[in-house]
Amino acid sequence: MNILRISCSPQGVEGESHKLSDAIVRYLLERGGSTVTLVERLIGVDPIPHIGADYANIVQLSAEEIQGNALARLSEALIGEVERADAIVIATPMHNLGVPSVLKAWIDHVVRAGRTFDVSAEGKKGRLGDRPVFVAIASGGRFSGAHARQPDFLTPYLKAVLGTIGLTNITFFSIQGTGLGSTAVENARRMAAHDIQVHFAPDYLDA
Ligand SMILES: Cc1cc2nc3c(=O)[nH]c(=O)nc-3n(C[C@H](O)[C@H](O)[C@H](O)COP(=O)(O)O)c2cc1C
Numbered sequence: 605m606n607i608l609r610i611s612c613s614p615q616g617v618e619g620e621s622h623k624l625s626d627a628i629v630r631y632l633l634e635r636g637g638s639t640v641t642l643v644e645r646l647i648g649v650d651p652i653p654h655i656g657a658d659y660a661n662i663v664q665l666s667a668e669e670i671q672g673n674a675l676a677r678l679s680e681a682l683i684g685e686v687e688r689a690d691a692i693v694i695a696t697p698m699h700n701l702g703v704p705s706v707l708k709a710w711i712d713h714v715v716r717a718g719r720t721f722d723v724s725a726e727g728k729k730g731r732l733g734d735r736p737v738f739v740a741i742a743s744g745g746r747f748s749g750a751h752a753r754q755p756d757f758l759t760p761y762l763k764a765v766l767g768t769i770g771l772t773n774i775t776f777f778s779i780q781g782t783g784l785g786s787t788a789v790e791n792a793r794r795m796a797a798h799d800i801q802v803h804f805a806p807d808y809l810d811a
Pocket residue numbers: 612613614615618619620621622696697698699700701702742743744745746754782783
């Protein structure tokens with residue numbers, strides 16, 4: 605089993621979203637058997653470059669030209685990581701109501717017309733086989749539930765954009781309210797850990 609983790613916090617492994625994703629990765633590693641691998645992309649601290657002018661024409665490049673173009677090669681490498689993954693974990697903070705720019709840069713490399721999706725008269729059609737995607741979100745305020753005080757463009761956007769390339773099996777976990785004081789953070793961590801446990805090991809409730 606191959607696991608790919610894309611971690612987007614500028615705090616790196618100290619990020620709340622990264623730590624939340626550790627719990628997901630632990631379950632996947634446990635279930636992955638003896639040949640499990642974990643590929644890590646810490647793009648929050650080691651960002652991938654934004655697309656450039658020549659990338660806009662990538663659709664017209666031949667396979668040889670892609671090999672001669674650094675950004676196109678990077679796009680191929682990132683897509684290859686997704687293609688080889690049996691499960692994908694995205695750890696991300698909410699930034700300005702949506703995804704951080706580092707995650708948007710990754711998406712721009714991976715969601716590529718003619719490579720990971722096709723455009724037809726009926727709309728965009730994903731080329732990748734579906735596989736589970738787990739998203740671990742940390743946010744300073746709340747964006748869902750009765751106490752939400754801000755709109756959420758993060759989860760609908762990820763659903764739509766990953767769906768474009770064929771990834772529709774997406775599960776979200778979140779620690780909301782990291783800016784609301786230590787009690788709120790502790791409660792949010794506990795609830796998120798519980799949600800992950802229920803998802804991966806529902807039987808523990810009967811024990
Ligand atoms: C540039 C920036 C924008 C942010 N925008 C939001 C926001 O729109 N909504 C929110 O609830 N929190 C926002 N936050 C707070 C982070 O989501 C919060 O601190 C989160 O816990 C960080 O997660 P991390 O430790 O994984 O990086 C923002 C933080 C930064 C640095």
